[in-house]
Each structure stands twice: as structure tokens, then as C-alpha cells.
Amino acid sequence: MSNRPIYLDCHATTPMDERVLEVMLPYFTKHFGNPSSISHAYGWEAEVAVKLARQCLADAIGATPEEIIFTSGATEANNLALKGVAEAYFSQGRHIITVETEHRAVLDPCRYLQTLGFEVTYLPVQPDGLIDLTQLEQALRPDTVLVSVMAANNEIGVLQPLAAIGAICRQQQILFHTDAAQGIGKIPLDVEEMNIDLMSLTAHKVYGPKGIGALYVRRRNPRVRLAPQIQGGGQERGIRSGTLSTPQIVGFAKAVELGLEELKSESQRLLQLRECLWQALCELEKIHFNGHRTQRLPGNLNISVEGVDGSALLLGLQSTAAVSSGSACSSVNVAPSHVLLALGRPEMLAYASVRFGIGRFNSAAEIEQVAQQTISTIESLRRSQTIGSKSANFKVR
Numbered sequence: 092m093s094n095r096p097i098y099l100d101c102h103a104t105t106p107m108d109e110r111v112l113e114v115m116l117p118y119f120t121k122h123f124g125n126p127s128s129i130s131h132a133y134g135w136e137a138e139v140a141v142k143l144a145r146q147c148l149a150d151a152i153g154a155t156p157e158e159i160i161f162t163s164g165a166t167e168a169n170n171l172a173l174k175g176v177a178e179a180y181f182s183q184g185r186h187i188i189t190v191e192t193e194h195r196a197v198l199d200p201c202r203y204l205q206t207l208g209f210e211v212t213y214l215p216v217q218p219d220g221l222i223d224l225t226q227l228e229q230a231l232r233p234d235t236v237l238v239s240v241m242a243a244n245n246e247i248g249v250l251q252p253l254a255a256i257g258a259i260c261r262q263q264q265i266l267f268h269t270d271a272a273q274g275i276g277k278i279p280l281d282v283e284e285m286n287i288d289l290m291s292l293t294a295h296k297v298y299g300p301k302g303i304g305a306l307y308v309r310r311r312n313p314r315v316r317l318a319p320q321i322q323g324g325g326q327e328r329g330i331r332s333g334t335l336s337t338p339q340i341v342g343f344a345k346a347v348e349l350g351l352e353e354l355k356s357e358s359q360r361l362l363q364l365r366e367c368l369w370q371a372l373c374e375l376e377k378i379h380f381n382g383h384r385t386q387r388l389p390g391n392l393n394i395s396v397e398g399v400d401g402s403a404l405l406l407g408l409q410s411t412a413a414v415s416s417g418s419a420c421s422s423v424n425v426a427p428s429h430v431l432l433a434l435g436r437p438e439m440l441a442y443a444s445v446r447f448g449i450g451r452f453n454s455a456a457e458i459e460q461v462a463q464q465t466i467s468t469i470e471s472l473r474r475s476q477t478i479g480s481k482s483a484n485f486k487v488r
């Protein structure tokens with residue numbers, strides 16, 4: 092335990108806050124009832140807890156409780172939003188707009204919908220990771236039924252201009268969905284101010300439990316229609332059947348509540364830590380900062396390192412810091428990140444990149460330690476690679 096690396100992968104998941112665990116515990120054992128059991132006290136207790144949590148989550152985003160549909164996480168919420176809207180609005184139009192840098196939980200359902208006859212426009216991004224609003228406007232068509240643009244990117248932390256996108260969509264009467272898995276509890280989100288019609292949420296990126304999330308579905312101005320993707324007991328007004336997990340729901344709400352309570356102070360603290368890390372690393376030559384410099388999650392730093400091998404870099408950092416690379420490794424191949432490629436980064440730089448996800452439980456001392464280790468790893472890799480290539484040249488001659 093004690094010699095595990097420092098955890099800096101908060102975009103993948105976050106450790107659960109003890110305060111969240113504490114409010115969840117009674118709902119596993121003592122208050123175990125099914126919130127749908129309306130005939131006895133066990134059910135009522137659970138129902139009250141779910142009701143309070145639903146209200147809390149609704150308040151957090153400027154919604155009403157009836158507009159919150161619990162799901163198993165943001166992947167399911169994205170699937171429900173995209174497939175549910177596509178199916179319900181099938182006769183009105185079959186064109187969807189999204190962005191090249193979206194999470195695979197948006198891109199893959201879109202690809203699937205293409206096989207069913209939908210047309211999908213994947214908007215490119217500018218070198219800073221932001222979409223061009225003029226390009227969005229130009230992509231809108233009379234048969235466009237949905238625009239899906241994420242709130243905060245999971246790799247480069249870039250925050251898309253949700254309010255501006257929402258205004259465009261509302262004016263054209265096109266539904267606007269946002270994947271806010273990385274945003275909830277970390278940046279202000281308001282479905283009214285931002286004209287958001289559907290929003291995917293998850294608990295485990297904001298110090299809550301894994302396996303719980305929600306889809307916000309607007310009920311008025313306009314009322315969004317959604318075809319259920321999971322059928323059964325009729326929970327969540329028939330939109331998402333399945334017994335509700337009271338402990339997870341209670342924990343989800345607590346996690347978001349804590350996030351919002353501490354949003355201002357924590358954003359400042361994380362920003363400071365990130366800037367410390369970047370200031371230390373940018374002392375080196377040929378280090379690139381990926382994504383917009385300021386319009387990003389405060390705890391995110393994503394860099395590309397010229398002249399080093401990406402996997403060697405990660406290997407060198409492995410014992411110091413738990414970070415993620417800019418490449419997605421499946422068991423069969425290593426591919427450079429689609430997000431970094433979309434920024435126009437050459438393939439070599441997309442490979443040799445590191446994502447630092449700083450979070451609530453990281454200290455300044457930890458960041459300093461990681462900065463030093465990263466610098467020495469890069470320096471030693473560059474030294475050995477220069478020697479390597481020189482001796483290779485020597486042999487050739």
C-alpha cells in the first residue's frame with residue numbers, strides 16, 4: 092500500500108470520499124428496502140432517500156426532480172440519450188451532430204446509429220480542442236434532430252462553450268445533449284442558462300461510487316421524448332427499468348453536493364497545483380501543452396514530449412505516478428489518442444503524451460515529487476536515446 096505510486100489519474104476515476112461512504116452505509120444493511128415497494132416501511136425509507144437525492148441532483152444542475160433518470164453511469168446515459176432520441180424522433184429526421192473528440196461512449200453509439208441509417212456529422216476541433224461555433228451552425232440541417240457536445244474532455248480537460256452551443260440549438264429548435272461526466276461537481280452547470288435538453292452524469296469521477304449516474308431529460312420547453320432502451324419493471328417513469336440502487340444514489344447526491352460546496356476553493360487549489368506542475372515541466376525543451384491554456388478543468392494537464400518513446404516514458408513514471416498515456420491500449424494494439432490526433436498533433440507526439448489528472452486528495456508535495464521524477468525521466472530518456480541513435484549511426488557507417 093505505502094509504496095504505491097501517487098494517484099494522478101482522476102479523469103479515469105476518483106477515490107471515493109469518506110464522507111460519501113458514510114452516508115451510503117446504512118442503505119446497504121439497515122435501510123435495504125426497495126424504493127419501489129410502496130406497501131411497507133422498508134420501501135418508504137428507501138423511497139424517501141431516493142427522493143431527497145433526486146432533488147439534490149436536480150438542484151445541482153437547475154433541473155426539477157422528475158427530469159433526473161438514474162442510470163448505471165455516463166456510458167448508459169449517453170446510450171440512452173443518443174439511441175433514445177434517435178428512435179423517438181426517427182420520423183422527423185435522421186441527422187445527428189457530434190464532435191471528433193467525444194468519449195467513446197458517445198462516438199460508438201453514433202457509429203451504431205449510422206448502421207441503422209442515421210447520418211452523423213463529426214465536427215473537427217481547433218488546435219486548442221474547442222469547436223468552431225460557425226462550423227456547428229453550418230452543419231445544422233433541417234433533418235438534424237440532436238447535437239451532442241461534451242462539457243469537459245476526459246483527456247485534455249477542455250471545456251466546450253455549452254451556453255453558446257445551447258443558444259444556437261435552441262434557436263434552431265434542435266435538441267442539445269451534453270456528456271458532463273467530467274463536469275458535474277467540478278464546473279458550474281445549469282440546464283436553463285445553457286439551454287441543455289439532455290445531460291449525462293456519473294458519480295465516480297467526482298469522488299462518488301462507481302456504477303451510478305443519471306440522464307437529465309428536459310420535461311418542458313421543449314418536452315424531450317425518449318424511447319426506453321431498457322425495459323422491465325417501469326421504474327424511472329418507464330424510461331429506465333431496473334431496481335434503483337439506494338446506497339449508490341444516496342452516495343451520488345452526496346458526492347455532487349460536496350463537489351459544489353467546495354467548487355470554488357477546490358478549483359483554485361487544483362489550478363495552482365496544475366500550474367506548479369506545468370511551470371516545472373516546461374523548463375524542459377520541446378514539451379507541448381495539449382488543449383486550451385485556460386478553458387479547461389483546473390486539475391487537468393496533458394503534455395506531449397518530443398523525442399522520447401511514449402511507452403518508455405510511462406514506464407519510467409510508473410513507480411512514481413499513476414498517470415495515463417495519450418494512447419488507448421487494447422490488448423491487441425496501441426493506437427494514438429483520437430483526441431490528440433484531432434488537435435492536429437503529429438502521430439509521434441500523440442503517442443508520447445501524458446495526462447495528469449490532479450484531484451481532491453493530492454497535495455503540493457506530491458505534485459512536486461511527480462514533477463521532479465517526470466523531469467528526470469524525460470532527461471534520462473532523451474540522453475539514452477541520443478546515445479542510442481548515435482551508436483546506431485556509427486554502426487551504419
Ligand SMILES: *Cc1c(COP(=O)(O)O)cnc(C)c1O
Pocket residue numbers: 102103163164165166167194196241243244245270271272273292293294295296302303304
Ligand atoms: C468516464 C466518462 C464516461 C463514462 O462514464 P461511466 O460512468 O464510467 O460509464 C463518459 N464520458 C466521459 C467524458 C467520461 O469521462
